[in-house]
Amino acid sequence: MRFGKFVGMTALAAIAVAGSHMQALAEPFRMIITDMETPLVPNSVVDLALKGGYFERAGVDVELIRVQQTPMALAALQSNEGEMANIATEALVQLVARGTTNLRAVTSPNKALPYLIAAKEGVKSIEDINGKSFGIGRIGSLDHSLSTKVLSGKGVDTEKLSWVALGQPNIRAQALKAGQIDATTMSIGALLALPGHETLPVLVSVDDYFAAAPVTSKVNAVTVETLEKRKSDVERVIEALTLAARDFAEKPESWATVMKEARPDVKPESLDELSKAFAKSWTVNGGIQKSELEFTQNWLYQTKEFEGLRQVELKEWVDFAPVDAVLKRIGTYEGLDTVSR
Structure with a gap:
């Protein structure tokens, strides 16, 4: 029972x-x-x-x-x-x-955002972009404001950078590969979609980027x-x-x-x-x-x-x-x- x-x-x-x-x-x-x-x-x-x-x-x-x-x-x-x-x-x-x-x-x-900072071929470290050109979407864009925070934390004098407004990430990636700018922020996906991206050094990884600007x-x-x-x-x-x-x-x-x-x-x-x-x-x-x-x-x-x-x-x-x-x-x-x- x-x-x-x-x-x-x-x-x-x-x-x-x-x-x-x-x-x-x-x-x-x-x-x-x-x-x-x-x-x-x-x-x-x-x-x-x-x-x-x-x-x-x-x-x-x-x-x-x-x-x-x-x-x-x-x-x-x-x-x-x-x-x-x-x-x-x-x-x-x-x-x-x-x-x-x-x-x-x-x-x-x-x-x-899976952002990273990549540089043109030959750049060795983040310090090397001091006073150089940096590609952004536009002045005041998300990638610009976030990257300013990240770069400042890495010891880069952002006021002495030459900010170059180029628009979309794929355009910035192509300009970087052609050596027209010294560095830029883009997503990991945009980098991997770029033919020959293996030659471009990554100065700030996705994880380090978020840690610097969470x-x-x-x-x-x-x-x-x-x-x-x-x-x-x-x-x-x-x-x-x-x-x-x-x-x-x-x-x-x-x-x-x-x-x-x-x-x-x-x-x-x-x-x-x-x-x-x-x-x-x-x-x-x-x-x-x-x-x-x-x-x-x-x-x-x-x-x-x-x-x-x-x-x-x-x-x-x-x-x-x-x-x-x-x-x-x-x-x-x-x-x-x-x-x-």
């Missing part, structure tokens, strides 16, 4: 769990992203988590909504066309500074209403993204393997190189860290785009509670994406 009662209770419990799981999967959780295809950066974890079944295992049915650029993503989020949006941190903070009160960043699957460039935001009504789904999404990131951190080559299927248009050797470059970039603890977000906010207010805007507080645009709940369940990952509160 006791055994039969135990089996019955177990069966009922299983049915209850299955029922709650089906309920969680019944209503799709729409994630708005600005990548029209799987990107060649750690933000690819969103696409790969979906293809790899991470969301399903976490108990949430995710649907990806693809739009072009942050303004469209924000518009879709605020018009309830999605529950979460991957957007530029700058845009979110600007909205809050202008009076928006219902948006919160809850995670970041790709907090750092700006969280993108976050995943939700509305306050979504946090209230679908709190468990928000946490499930964060858990899936975090576990996928941990798997790629554990075995960087596995990212290259799945990306070869997702992006057959990219040379396999380039994906192998990218997997090594991103080995320490995965947001294995949710990606939103207080110290980095405070640095980001302070840096933003030093840019022209924030002149005259009200100074906001971190709590006005960030909610750590969902990611903290996830980390309490799955534990923290040591060595990368260090938790800061």
